[in-house]
Amino acid sequence: MPELPEVETTKNGIAPHILNKTISAIEIRQPQLRWPIPAEVSEKLPNQTVRDVTRRGKYIGVHTDAGTLIIHLGMSGSLYFVEPNTPPLFHDHVDIHFGAQSPVLRYTDPRRFGAMMWQEGNWTDHELLNHLGPEPLTQAFNVDYLYAKTRGRKQAIKQFIMDSKVVVGVGNIYANEALFMAGIRPTRAAGNISKARLAVFVEKIKLVLAAAIEQGGTTLRDFIGGDGKPGYFKQELKVYGRAEQPCRVCQTPLKEIRQGQRSTVYCVQCQK
Known part of the structure; x- marks a missing residue:
């Protein structure tokens, strides 16, 4: 199961490639992960620009002016880039597109214990995050x-x-x-x-x-x-x-x- 260092590594890996990029489309092939992917993800993310990519615990936040896409990798999930028009494999459940010429951010999850959620306003107010303790690498954990x-x-x-x-x-x-x-x-x-x-x-x-x-x-x-x-x-x-x-x-x-x-x-x- 990806732990904090793996999630931080993933965040650091994807952020430089999507910051300030505009999301052109969301392609959801499997809407049922650990919980159903909310309709807002496909309705509100397209045409939004990625303003920041952050982490809280094991959650990755992809922030836009409309709200935040919250991603949890679950037991076996991962995010990686593929070239446009790369055929999906069986466990490739979600593609985030950034225009016809840009690499596609693909989410794969064989066990489907991961999650994609949506939060407007402060993303840490989401029920999955609002109870979390301090980050271990901050001064708050002493x-x-x-x-x-x-x-x-x-x-x-x-x-x-x-x-x-x-x-x-x-x-x-x-x-x-x-x-x-x-x-x-x-x-x-x-x-x-x-x-x-x-x-x-x-x-x-x-x-x-x-x-x-x-x-x-x-x-x-x-x-x-x-x-x-x-x-x-x-x-x-x-x-x-x-x-x-x-x-x-x-x-x-x-x-x-x-x-x-x-x-x-x-x-x-x-x-x-």
Whole structure:
């Protein structure tokens, strides 16, 4: 599933090619994604100029004067460019056209868990976004904030940090990695972690996300960035996907468990 670095990479990949371009047409071949694509998308986007492309959590906002097209990549969605008149494949559900001579922005989604929604006015007022926590790479996400949020919480720290109401974009891959880098066992109760250890955890979350963005995200199965290239951060993973392999620090075989139906991999020696 594309996580924050993959979504940021996609946004950065498509933005230079669509900024200040006028949308000539929207071609929707499959209107039923995770939710039906609202009629406003096909009614209001044509003839609008793209003023900005931004990200909030795992959502991409394509902003026009009429409103914002909100895109979520779901489990297997991706955005990429094709030449005009390129025949669509079976899972290519939406094309955004920018004139007869311009490349077409194509949305493909084999599992159809992604979404395209519409919002007029402030796009973060949309019901999918208005409850989201702070962005992890901003100053709003800091140790004072996280310490206050964790007090009294018995939930395991890994599941806690993956809650988008607490902080956005710390998905399964990067939660595993940041916890390892901070030396925190993923099963430890969030409320039982000291402020000093949480300060390290916040630092490592920021570090691992920034590094993944720098390298274009993590390609595991379906993800391809908006520039059509895979992400290379998989080569840097220290624990995720490495169950039973030796810890890169102490050589102890890494342990894998399930938390909230997600794979958790950690080192029983390095993480306490």
